Amino acid sequence: MSRIGKQPIEIPSGVDVTVGEGNVVTVKGPRGELAQTMHANMSIVVEDGVARVERPDDQSFNRGLHGLTRSLLANMVVGVTAGYEKRLEIIGVGYRAALKGKDIEIQAGYSHAVTVPVPEGIEFEVPTPTQIVVRGNDKQAVGEIAAKIRKVRKPEPYKGKGIRYEGEYVRKKAGKAAKTGAA
Numbered sequence: 001m002s003r004i005g006k007q008p009i010e011i012p013s014g015v016d017v018t019v020g021e022g023n024v025v026t027v028k029g030p031r032g033e034l035a036q037t038m039h040a041n042m043s044i045v046v047e048d049g050v051a052r053v054e055r056p057d058d059q060s061f062n063r064g065l066h067g068l069t070r071s072l073l074a075n076m077v078v079g080v081t082a083g084y085e086k087r088l089e090i091i092g093v094g095y096r097a098a099l100k101g102k103d104i105e106i107q108a109g110y111s112h113a114v115t116v117p118v119p120e121g122i123e124f125e126v127p128t129p130t131q132i133v134v135r136g137n138d139k140q141a142v143g144e145i146a147a148k149i150r151k152v153r154k155p156e157p158y159k160g161k162g163i164r165y166e167g168e169y170v171r172k173k174a175g176k177a178a179k180t181g182a183a
Contacts (some may be wrong), residue, residue: 005066009051009074012081017051017073019044025073029080032121032137036076042069051077059098069164079137086146088132089168095153096129108153108163116149132163 011017015029025044026035030110038044041062045052053070055062078084090097090108097106102118104126118124122145125133132149146165153163155170163168 003067005053005055005063005070007078008072009052009070011046011077013049015077017044017046017077017081019046025076027076027080029077031080031083033048034137035077036072038042038069038072039065041171044069044073053162065104079139083135083137084139085135085144086141087166088134088146088149088163089164089166090130090132091155091183092153092159095161095163097126098127098129099124101173105161106147106149106152109161115139115151116152116180119145131166 008080012029018026018028020026023038023040023042023044024035025038026033040124041056042058042065043054045054051073052072053066055066061119090106092109095106095108097104100115102124104116104118105123106114106116108114119141121138122134122136122141123137127133134142134146134149136145150163150165153162155164155168157173158175159169160170
């Protein structure tokens with residue numbers, strides 16, 4: 001049995017989990033509502049404030065889906081209660097970010113500013129010009145938009161300039177060695 005898949009998911013008070021037609025799971029909570037279609041082989045049982053994911057048999061495919069489905073459901077419950085956030089750091093002289101309405105405008109060494117539009121369900125915050133905070137209920141959407149922002153200027157290995165996740169380690173490379181010796 002899957003070690004992750006067999007764990008029950010505690011449903012906090014104020015959160016409503018419903019399984020609809022076509023295995024569509026809807027989770028409503030204080031921060032909003034999330035819906036996702038789960039695989040037809042998995043069955044989700046909600047009773048007594050606990051949700052469980054059950055699989056039909058021990059085939060390899062179903063064992064893999066078991067843990068995945070349980071993780072997706074648990075992420076939805078956390079998303080509508082606490083939400084998710086990713087923090088990014090901008091490193092480099094003249095590199096900065098600013099909010100333009102709800103969108104974010106990034107100066108990252110190009111001849112022009114790069115504007116990243118805010119998708120639905122995501123919010124940006126810029127506490128300092130060199131920090132960006134991405135928040136939302138959907139873990140996948142928060143991670144995807146954070147990756148798109150990082151992609152504007154990935155951290156380069158020689159000086160470490162660019163946009164990186166908070167706490168991300170960038171291994172530095174040695175530059176060209178200076179010539180030694182007399183001519």
